[in-house]
Amino acid sequence: MSHPLAKLVAHLAWADDRVLAALRSATAPDAACLELFAHVLAAEHVWLARLKGETPRHPVWPTLTLEACAELVQANQRELTATVDALAPADVARGVTYRNSAGQEFTSSIEDILLHVCLHGAYHRGQIAWALRKGGGVPMPTDYIAFVRSAPAATRDAGRRA
Numbered sequence: 001m002s003h004p005l006a007k008l009v010a011h012l013a014w015a016d017d018r019v020l021a022a023l024r025s026a027t028a029p030d031a032a033c034l035e036l037f038a039h040v041l042a043a044e045h046v047w048l049a050r051l052k053g054e055t056p057r058h059p060v061w062p063t064l065t066l067e068a069c070a071e072l073v074q075a076n077q078r079e080l081t082a083t084v085d086a087l088a089p090a091d092v093a094r095g096v097t098y099r100n101s102a103g104q105e106f107t108s109s110i111e112d113i114l115l116h117v118c119l120h121g122a123y124h125r126g127q128i129a130w131a132l133r134k135g136g137g138v139p140m141p142t143d144y145i146a147f148v149r150s151a152p153a154a155t156r157d158a159g160r161r162a
Helices: 004-025 031-052 066-085 089-093 110-134 144-149 156-161
Strands: 095-099 105-109
Touching (some): 004 031, 031 095, 031 110
Antiparallel strands (some): 095 105
């Protein structure tokens, strides 16, 4: 399906790959970085399971190794892309009923679920970048504009040089 959601899911995959690369290259990343990244990936997985009416294999806040995160990145990318590609225009408004991790039942549209997945990851990838930088590491830019123009956004230092 040619839908704006497809572009957001492509950005999500690109951004998850960049965070994974940054964590792999960090000499001693803060444990919170891995915890947050595992959460981002597990949340993607949980929402995918809800969309398919399945029971997720991971809790929303799992303890994962970096290699387990790498495997989940690949699985989520395949499944998210296939899910969005299979959507017909009318499908995005269809409701999906699910229980959250607290056991409460909700019904949300497929569009709202997929938008949440993309926005949720962006929020936490920013936290990971901050924690990496605070610990002396170098985060990879994951802003949407960097994705669409294939060039990172300007940095604070670049603005001072101009």
